[in-house]
Structures are given as C-alpha cells and as structure tokens.
Amino acid sequence: MGYSPDSGELIDPVLSLLNEHNGMLIYPNPFNQKVTIKFAHPETETVRIILHDIMGRKVAEIFRGIVAANTIYSFSYDAGGLSSGIYICQVKTEEKNVNRKVILLK
Secondary structure, three states: OEEOOOOOOEEOHHHHHHHHOOOEEEEOOOEOOEEEEEEOOOOOEEEEEEEEEOOOOEEEEEEEEEEOOOOOEEEEEEOOOOOOEEEEEEEEOOOOEEEEEEEEOO
C-alpha cells in the first residue's frame, strides 16, 4: 500500500496502476498459451470479459458476473485451443467497453 499526501489515504499500487491503464492489464503480451487479465471497476455492476479474434468473432467468454467496486480481479485464460494470431480482449459493462489487443504466439 502507498500513501497519498494530498488526500491522506492509503493507495493500493495495483489499483493505481489499473486506473492508469483504463482499468485493465493483460500480461504477458505477447503470450504463449496462458494469459492473465487483471481489472478493477469503479462501480459494482455486471461485467463481461470476452475474447474476440481479429475478425470480431467471439472465441471465448472468460468471465460474466457482478464485480464489487474498486476490487481487483484476476483471471487466467488458457488459449491452448486457439491458433497463433492477434486477438482482442474486451471488458464490457453497461456503460463502457475497454478493448486491448493481445498476441498469441505458439
């Protein structure tokens, strides 16, 4: 935990990093079979994490559920059944979509 002299509050460094990256980090990228997706959302609401191929077709739904506000979630996805290529990981909420390009190298 860090400390913010401006507000006097403790700050979670991972949450701060996620906020700098629009709420989502994906690593390693490029990846070889397994990838980790970390995200946090400022409000409690329903979230979906979807993996699309470069043509926009859904290849996997990694998560669907309600997340708590400002809580860090981490998911590991095994892409062993997918071909090498560029994919789009999308975190989708009722009001916002965040997309990140990920590269699978086998």
